[in-house]
Amino acid sequence: MSLLIKNGRIITAADDYKADIFISGEKIQAIGEKLQVEADQTIDAQDHLVMPGGIDPHVHLAMPFMGTYSSDDYASGTLAALHGGTTTVIDFVLQTQGKSLHDALSSWKGRSDGNCYGDYSFHMAVTDFNEHTAKEVGQLIEEEGITSFKTFMAYKGALMIDDGQMIGLMKEVEEKGGMVTVHATNGDMIDTLIAKHRSEGKLSPLYHYLSQPEITEAEASGRFCDMADYTGVPAYIVHLTCEGALNATRRAGSRNQKVFVETCIQYLLLDASLYEKDFDGAKWVMSPPLRQKKDQKALWSGINQGLVQVVATDHCPFKWAQKLMGKDDFSKIPNGHPAIEHRMELLFSEGVNTGRISPNKFVEVTSTNPAKIFGMHPKKGCIAVGSDADLIIFDPHKEHMLSADTHHMNVDYSAYEGWKVKGKCIHVILRGKHAIDKGKVKIEKGYGSFIKRNKVSKVV
Ligand SMILES: [Zn+2]
Incomplete structure (x- = not known):
C-alpha cells in the first residue's frame, strides 16, 4: 500500500516548505517537489498544513x-x-x-x-x-x-x-x-x-x-x-x-x-x-x-x-x-x-x-x-525519510465549535462547550494508513501498536 500527499505545506519543529510526501508501508520513503511516483492513493493537501502526528505523553x-x-x-x-x-x-x-x-x-x-x-x-x-x-x-x-x-x-x-x-x-x-x-x-x-x-x-x-x-x-x-x-x-x-x-x-x-x-x-x-x-x-x-x-x-x-x-x-x-x-x-x-x-x-x-x-x-x-x-525520535515526532508516516493534514482556517454533541470522547459534557476554534484536522495518517478521512474512521480497533521506547538521552 502506498500513499502520495501532494502540494502540502510541510511544517516541522524546524522547517516550513512546500513538498510532496511519498509513503510506502508504514514509513515515509521520499520527500520532494513534484514527486513523480505511482501511488495507490493520492491526497491533495493544497492550502493545508502537513505536520507530524501529535504525541500526548500524559493520558x-x-x-x-x-x-x-x-x-x-x-x-x-x-x-x-x-x-x-x-x-x-x-x-x-x-x-x-x-x-x-x-x-x-x-x-x-x-x-x-x-x-x-x-x-x-x-x-x-x-x-x-x-x-x-x-x-x-x-x-x-x-x-x-x-x-x-x-x-x-x-x-x-x-x-x-x-x-x-x-x-x-x-x-x-x-x-x-x-x-x-x-x-x-x-x-x-x-x-x-x-x-x-x-x-x-x-x-x-x-x-x-x-x-x-x-x-x-x-x-x-x-x-x-x-x-x-x-x-x-x-x-x-x-x-x-x-x-x-x-x-x-x-x-x-x-x-x-x-x-x-x-x-x-x-x-x-x-x-x-x-x-x-x-x-x-x-x-x-x-x-x-x-x-x-x-x-x-x-x-x-x-x-x-x-x-x-x-x-x-x-x-x-x-x-x-x-x-x-x-x-x-x-x-x-x-x-x-x-x-x-x-x-x-x-x-x-x-x-x-x-x-x-x-x-x-x-x-x-x-x-x-x-x-x-521520551525516546521515540526519529521514529515518531518528525517528517523525515525512514520515519513512521504519522501525519496530520490540517486546515488552518476552518472554523468549528467544540461540543459534547459532536466530540468522540466517551463523556457526556465538554469542558470546552461552545468554544469556537479556528483550525481543523482533515486527514490523519498513522504508520502509513489513512486513519481519519474528513471525520470518517478508516482503520480497525487494534491497529494501534505498543511503542517500545529507547533509553533516555541526557542530551536531548
Ligand atoms: Zn495525570
Whole structure:
C-alpha cells in the first residue's frame, strides 16, 4: 500500500516548505517537489498544513479510581485522540502499594492490548519503592521499553512516595538509563487544607482549588529539582500549572540543571474563575487545579522561552454521574477532565492563529519534544525519510465549535462547550494508513501498536 500527499505545506519543529510526501508501508520513503511516483492513493493537501502526528505523553485511559474507571477506554480514547490529530499517547501504569511493577503492568496490558486505534506507550508510576521494585526498574527499561518512571509527591497512603524513596528510585533509574517524572505538589500541605475546609463545612468545588494553593506546587517542584540535581537523574515535571513552579525550574537552570517541563492545554486556556460556578465547577476539578491569568501568561512565555517543552492534556475523563460522587464533598469528586481530542486544535487556534506561538513551536511542543524526551525520535515526532508516516493534514482556517454533541470522547459534557476554534484536522495518517478521512474512521480497533521506547538521552 502506498500513499502520495501532494502540494502540502510541510511544517516541522524546524522547517516550513512546500513538498510532496511519498509513503510506502508504514514509513515515509521520499520527500520532494513534484514527486513523480505511482501511488495507490493520492491526497491533495493544497492550502493545508502537513505536520507530524501529535504525541500526548500524559493520558489516563480506563484508569481505576475510587471503584470506577476513567470513562474513555483504550478504544474510545485513542480514537478520539486520532480525530483531533494525536497519533500516539503515553498512558500511566499505576503500581499498587505492596505489589510489584510487573503486576500492575500485566493488569494494564489486559485492558490495552488489542484495543487501541492509535499508537501508545506506558509510563510506570512507582508508588512503593523498595528492594524488589528497584530490581524491576532495569527489567522494564531493557525488556519492556518502558523508560520513564512517574512519582507522586501527593496522595499519601495511595500513590505518594517519601523523599527517601524518591532518592532511591532516582539513583536506580539514573543508573539504568531512564527518566523520573513527577506530580509535584506538597501532599501533606494539601491534606491539611482539605481536612480544614471539610471540618469548616466548606465542601463545594471551589475548595478543591483553595486546598491546593500555588505554593504547594512551587515548593514540591523546587524540592524535586533539588533531588534530581543531587542524583543526576533526567527529570520531568508533569502538568506544571503556575508561575511559582515554573520559577523553581528557572532557578534549577541557573545552576546549569536541565529539568523538562510539561504543561497541559487547560492551564494555558482556562482559569480558576470556573470554580465559582457552584457544582458545575466539578467539570474542571483536576489536580493541580486551574490557576490565575498571571499563571497563563507565565506558561505562554515559558513555551517561547524554551522553559516549557511539552503541552499535554492529563486527559482523565469522568462522566457527570461519576463527578456527582462528590456532590456533597469536593474531596470525593473524581479528578480529571476530557481533552485528548482537542489539544492540537485548541493550541493551534489559541496559540498559532493568535500569534502567541509559531507553527514550528506548535509542532515542537505537541510532537517533536515529547518524541525526543521520551525516546521515540526519529521514529515518531518528525517528517523525515525512514520515519513512521504519522501525519496530520490540517486546515488552518476552518472554523468549528467544540461540543459534547459532536466530540468522540466517551463523556457526556465538554469542558470546552461552545468554544469556537479556528483550525481543523482533515486527514490523519498513522504508520502509513489513512486513519481519519474528513471525520470518517478508516482503520480497525487494534491497529494501534505498543511503542517500545529507547533509553533516555541526557542530551536531548
Ligand atoms: Zn495525570
